[in-house]
Amino acid sequence: MSQYDYDLLVIGSGPAGESAALNAVKHGQRVAIVEQMATVGGACTHMGTIPSKALRHMVRQAIRFNRTPIFRDIGNPRTLTYPKLLSHANQVIDKQVAMRSRFYYRNQIRLIQGHARFTDTHRLQIISAEGQEEYITAKKFVIATGSRPYRPDNIDFNHPRVYDSDSILAMTNTPRKLLIYGAGVIGCEYASIFSGIGIKVELINTRDRLLEFLDDEISDALSYHLRHLGVMIRHREEYSKVEASDSGVVMSLQSGKQLHADALLWCNGRSGNTHDLGLENIGLEADHRGQLQVDEHYQTAVNNIYAAGDVIGWPSLASAAYDQGRSAAASARGKEHCRFVDDVPTGIYTLPEISSVGKTEGELTAAKVPYEVGRAFFKDTARGQISGETVGMLKLLFHVDTLEILGIHCFGAEAAEIIHIGQVVMKQENGGNTLRYFVTTTFNYPTMAEAYRTAALNGLNRLAGY
Structure with missing residues (x-):
């Protein structure tokens, strides 16, 4: 009989925590998972990836309806309120929670609701929402507590007109004008969503x-x-103060400008959820962003404690977190070799969406790598013309001598899906990763995938001798 209650105890049920727990139990370990929220899924399911992409999908559908002339025979252009959009997102969230709850039930992983805090390197104190305390021990731990929006102290986030990327999912009205501060991935995605339903947006x-x-x-x-x-996009601007009142929000910029709107959405940075984990009791320290440092095995400075997902910082993507959690669990049970996730494709769900993998033109130019470019424009593809998704392009960067594919960049409908065709080819070894694949392979017609063949031929036409 083990001296510990569990072989592995996972803190957090987001993508990293879920995959760590499932990987461990599939390899015969006794596993439990601690989740502070009332339902499983973490920020990804409840406040991040799932709701924002569900919102985007409905906005995209409305835009397509309103811009397609044949639908005018059915009815007038439609406008959507933000609360209506949220109702669809909530339906998707419910389905995700039900599915993920079944994962734990079927695999007999104990789910413990409450806030976890280390008392020593092998023991957690867990405080339930009702204030009840429980102490649980484990041989190994995976911290997968995720992240939350960064909130500056000089902005009143308790004001009903001031939101961050979490609290925006509780907004009950549709503002006429919205300020979005921070033009990272989250800010750009929400700028697309809100402008898509007719809200004036300043980014x-x-x-x-x-x-x-x-x-x-x-x-x-x-x-x-x-x-x-x-x-309206304003570059190279920083705020000096934010004043919110019953009549609206005024943001003063360091440049002297004053911006007025009905509401503010703050999207400038995230912090790791480590502020009350009892790290001081185990000799572990988070950095200024609340993030934990790990090695190539996802092991922290404490040898029986691992971490994965947004709490360790870059790339802070759900796709990466799933793989990181699996690798952390593998390392925790003693596997010598695990995949360190450092080759993740970019997927940005703006309107239209963006995806890329590999090097950019700027990086290749700085490294003095001789490359050439092949492009295919979606407006020239039969599938794009049929579907009406004519905005965007596929761009291939390849070595001029070996034809090795060095980078793939896609902008337009289904970019995050299309990118994976090229990603598979880039992964091929023994000379398999070249532009030749796309000109010697027959693609279904009409498809968006055939853009690879068009882009490859376009690139080869730029080279002498082809």
């Missing part, structure tokens, strides 16, 4: 351009299409 970006980690051409396309939706 304040503290940097020189939108999403600077993207390929320049893709970033420029995003800026153009957000403006086409009616978004």
Whole structure:
């Protein structure tokens, strides 16, 4: 009989925690998972990925309806209120919670509701919502507590007109004008959503351009299409103060400008959820962002404690968190080799969406790698013309000598799906990752996937001798 209650105790039931718990129990370990919220799924299910993408889907459907002439025979253009959009998101959340709850039940993983706090390196104190205390021991732990929006002290987030990316999901009205401070991924996605339902949006970006980690051409396309939706983008601006009243919100910028709106959505940074985990009791310290440092095995500075997901920082994506959780659980049970997740594709669910994998033109130019570009525009594809999704392009970057694919960048409908075709080819070894794959493979017609063949031929046409 083990001296511990469990072999592995996971804190947090988001993507990282769920995958860690399931991986451990599939390998015969005794596992429990602690979740502070009333239902499982973490911020991903309740406040992040799932609700925002469900909102986006409904907005996209409404835009397509309103812009397609044949639907005018059915009825007039439709407008959607924000509360109506939320009702669809809530339906999806309920389905996700039910599905994920079954995972724990079927695999006999004990789910413990409450706030977890370390008392030593092998013991947790768990305080329920009713204030009851329980102490549980485990041989190993995985911290997967996720992150929350960063809230500056000089902004009153208790005011009913001031929101962050969590609390916006509780907004009960549809403002006429919205300020969004922070033009990162979350800010750009919400700018698309709100402008898509006719709300005036001002997007304040503290940097020189939108999403600077993207390929320049893709970033420029995003800026153009957000403006086409009616978004006012202000670059290189920082706030000095925010004043909220019954009549609206006024944001004063350091440049001297004053911006007026009905509400403010703050989307500038996130912090790891480590503030009350009792880290001081186990000799572990989070950085200034509340994030934990881990090695290539997802092990923290305490040898029996691992961490995965948003709580360790980059890339802070649900897709990465699933894989990180599996790797952390594998490392915790003594597996010598695990996958360190450092090659994650980018998926940004703006309108239209963006996805990329590999190097950008800027990175290749700085590294003095001789590359060429192949492009395919969705407006020239039969599938794009049939579906009406004519905005966007697929862009391939490849080595001029070996034809090795170095980067893939996609902007437009279903970009996050389309990118995976190229990602699979890039993963091929022994010379399999080249542009030749796309010109020697027959694609279904008409499909969006055939854009790869078009882009490959376009790129080869730029080279002498082809």
